[in-house]
Amino acid sequence: MAKSSKQGKSVTERSGGKLLADALVAQGATHVFAVPGESYLDLLDGLYSVRNRIELITCRFEAGAVHMAEAHGKLTGKPGVAIVTRGPGACHASIGVHVAMQDSTPLILLVGQIPVIETDRETFQEVDYRKMFAPLAKWVTQIDDADRIPEIMAHAFDVAVSGRPGPVVVAISEEMQKDLVSVPDIGPADVLPAHPAPDAIPRMMELLAKAERPLAIIGGSRWTEEGRNAIRDFVVANDIPTAVSFRRQGLFDGTSKHFAGDLGVGADGKLVAAAKEADLILAFGTRMGEPVSQGYTLLDMAGATPLVQVYPDQAEIGRVYRPALGITSDLNAFALALKGEKVKKPKWGAWRKQVRAAREEQAEAPNYEGKINLAKALQALEKELPKDAIFATDAGNFATWPTRFMHVKEGQDFLGPTNGAMGYGVPAAIGAAISFPDRQVICFVGDGGFMMTGQEIATAFHHGVAPIILVFNNSMYGTIRMYQERVYPERVSGTLLTNPDFSLFIQAFGGHGELVETTEELVPAYKRAVASGKPAIIEIRTNPEQVTNRATISDLRAQGAGAKK
Structure with missing residues (x-):
């Protein structure tokens, strides 16, 4: 039955579940990643009615669903959408919300909720989501009145992308989804991005003109292709060596003569030294958090090294390091405003070459012992990847190998959890x-991380996509073993693992599996995986002794023993 709204428009009476689905359509959502639950059956039914507008992805674990949605948000710049059920479902999903928060990724998580009438009785699966998600999300709310669905959902999407992007959690009470209401849909607001202040760029260029050893660091999220190209043109025109922040390799061409490497966990010592030697840091989009700042040791917090920090949220500027100049701006708007800006006579040509030479030196493959030289194998693989490939990496020591020895080129994308969440890689690749x-899509994951969310490969089969997953198997939690050997050498406790045959694991689903044990086997295995057209796992048996790309277990034990003398 059609009724007139307060705005005078004729609207059809809809259930809360249908209204929620229509609200997602109105906000431009194209995919929803979900694990079904009885707490949102009416929303599921609403999604059925818009199945030609929104693709519903049925996942196997709530953490995996949210990781997939987060990957969608990272790649598109638009909020990824996940739906989980109450209680255990929401708890499983919380790790993905934490990823989105620390990675500044726009995300909407809808959580089915108990009937409002049962609140505070510790009813089945009851959780107060405002309290639970308060430190993990930008905003947490609950819809108990179906009339407010369009308003609250529109605001949720606005919050997710505004300022510093991040996750919004919306609990949807069970009986509200059944209520019939007549309210109009609300679409996205046409909001112009924040531009830099009139004197911001002239003041930055004055600081740059005085520098002798500048270093740019690019980070953050929601960069567009146009924005990335504009910031590239600026640093190239001004001959500035440019690093990327932790796991943001997709923001700058790794083959450029201006690329200095990544400042994050496992960063090259020479790049860290160069950052400390720089007399001007241009922080474009990075928060200068703990991984980038090398545990807050990179700069003097009082501002001894001039820092220009550009960020869309003023509250993040100077949060740790006092900048010489803070610029609050949408990152793409800032980059486009730099067009034509150039220092007349840059004084740092030799400096740029020095920093670049250090990057090239660290990317050279050492002669590692054992049957497989992972550095050489990955560099051979790099030559075979498509120009628009998407890299997805999990967290762990293995992840420093592709970061150090491979190069993400212009046109390619890179996904990685800056909060260090194991179990991210496989779902992110599928998303x-x-x-x-x-x-x-090519995924890099350790044996530990794969066994956390590797079952999500079923989602790839179910929805007809074929990522290629490289499982680096050293039968241990490698990162923790590294720290353990440094502090407690030869006292191995809790870090050894027993694994399945990963190549057979994927074959049980009907996919393509390969086992690689030598340097020369990786590229042919990759080519066969691509040719199969199926989801694929290439298990790489690595040398457990070579626990990092810079040290063996014997090295770490010797260092640990020496430190105790």
């Missing part, structure tokens, strides 16, 4: 493949 089915 990327679903979001961009015409692009090849």
